[in-house]
Amino acid sequence: MIAPDTAVLGPFIEFGFMRSALFGCVALSLSAAPVGVFLMLRRMSLMGDAMAHAILPGAAIGYLLFGLSLAAMTVGGIIAGLAVAIGSGLVARNTLIREDTSLAAFYLLSLSLGVLIVSVRGNSVDLLHVLFGTVLALDTAALALLWGITGVTVATLLVIRRPLILDCLDPDFLRQVSGLGALAHYGFLALLVINLVAGFHALGTLMAVGIMVLPAAAARFWVRRVGPLIGAATTIALLASVAGLLVSYHADWPTSPVIVLGLGLVYLLSMVFAPRGVLRQRSVRRSHLRA
Amino acid sequence: MNLHRRLHTLAAIASLGALAFSPPGHAQITPPVKAVASFSILGDLVRQVGGERVEVDTLVGPGADAHVFQPAPSHARKVGQAQVVFANGLGFEGWMQRLLETAGFKGKPVVVSEGIKPLRAEGDKHHHSGKNPARSEHHHGDTDPHAWQAVPNVITYIGNISKGLCAADAAGCDLYRKNAAAYTTQLQALDAEIKAAWAVVPPAQRKLITSHDAFGYYAKAYGVMFLAAQGVSTDSEASAKGVAQLVRQIKKEQIKALFVESVADPRLIEQIGRETGIKPAGALYSDALTDASGPASTYLAMMRANTQAMTRAVQGK
DSSP, X not given: OOOHHHHXXXXXXXXXXXXXXXXXXXXXXXXXXXXXXXXXXXXXXXXXXXXXXXXXXHHHHHHHHHSSOHHHHHHHHHHHHHHHHHHHHXXXXXXXXXXXXXXXXXXXXXXXXXXXXXXHHSOHHHHHHHHSOOGGGOOHHHHHHHHHHHHHHHHHHHHHHHHXXXXXXXXXXXXXXXXXXXXXXXXXXXXXXXXXXXXXXHHOHHHHTHHHHHHXXXXXXXXXXXHHHHHHHHHHHHHHHHHHHHHHHHHTOBHHHHHHHHHHHHHHHHHHHSTTSHHHHHHHHHHHHHO | OHHHHHHHHHHHHHHHHHHHHSOOSSOOOOOSEEEEEEEHHHHHHHHHHHGGGEEEEEXXXXXXXXXXXXXXXXXXXXXXXXXEEEEOOTTSOTTHHHHHHHHTOOSOOEETTTTOOXXXXXXXXXXXXXXXXXXXXXXXXTEEOOGGGSHHXXXXXXXXXXXXXXXXXXXXXXXXXXHHHXXXXXXXXXXXXXXXXXXXXXXXXXXXXXXXXXXXXXXXXXXXXXXXXXXXXXXXXXXXXXXXXXXXXXXXXXOOEEEOTTSSOXXXXXXXXXXXXXXXXXXXXXXXXXXXXXXXXXXXXXXXXXXXXXXXXXXXX
């Protein structure tokens, strides 16, 4: 029988790659979870998924030109993500196509281009490297990038939080009183893109959105106001990713899916048992009826 | 004008056709013997013995994997036209018998490993868990077929090849024997060279981790220990436990050389290198040659490249 503290702390003490993975997960939780809260409040959770796929061709071009280079794949991913975000925004504002359709069109273009590039020039093993993450392989440069993105995200959110919240709640009002709406909108899209690129390095294209959307969705069942939502989402992301690392270590399961499944589990449990979840809501309603 | 041009075009096409079908001006001596070798390493050896007199075709070309080879109609045609077919034997070419029958090849293939004492396949317990259908074809039964990884075995191969060519083309027999003798001298020099390269490495340091199980004969001939990589494979995404196992193994066995080039993600291998303080080494060539521009374009070059990579890596260079 292993002592509980050895089971939890042991892997991180013994192995540097586990410590790197932990630092990476902490950075990602502090940065992606708050972005996810605003994504949810703006009803753009699915847009996160679309944008995650939109990053692929940029990262693929970077990969083909410079190999598995952190800088090349980051810059490529950011350029592709911003191009899709801005392009679909412009189309939505200036043509009869709505935002959701234009985003879908742009991200599908981007995704198919990415798959084409990787398949023609690389091989399928390469494609898997790009799609699946490597939280176990984070090196110093990747960690520096993740923490840099976290710093930029937190600072930007602090600066634009008022117009951002207002834009979530009443975009028409904000548009009437000031020109900050567009700034908040595009600033937020930029944050979304750099966080997806960070998640892409740590968890892979497919899983990057998980650490963004799921903590926010779970937190919604616990608290209501924006501040507490951000706090709860970040805490949930932190706990689930640490638990995911440990489960992957002890059960011999691949890390990224375990982390995202852990977040999914928290979401399902919150939906049932949290103060604003299914069970409590029902009992509250019943007591109303009785009274 | 238009008709004129068309006639010109027609004439040009006709002359082109005539060029293509006419026999080459200065008659090239066509090699009298057509031989087929099952894989690229064996093809090189047959070429060394046959010289100009033998036209050698290989079924599994450079860089391809004989374990998962699927014969195509073109391969059957090559075999059907061949006068002599060379196979490694020891269960390496499980597809060979069926291919010979399909192709209507009369006579028996020359099994070049005849006379070699086979090793038992030790890699089986680590590698062939049968999870992956492609991998389970890599099952050779109980014997390890990679006998060419020890140079003395290849000297036996050369003797068998020379005999086989003599049986197919008695007129060239003198030439084949002369070529075989000359190549055997080169092989003996190579054997001595490999032994000398390992002699400078203390026996305790002569161990390395590889994801191949093809080096049993090499290990025995040159006194090197090959350990299978634990915990990480090409088949699935790595878990934290798998990486931890490999790191522990490297530390416990005090390994300096890690040849796991086929493991899924190069970034992961680099991470393991950082964790354990060793530099991941490059590729080892086990079952196939590279094409002419690569570092292992012939058998001799392949053995030299492998030996150099291994001796450098175990000494931490």
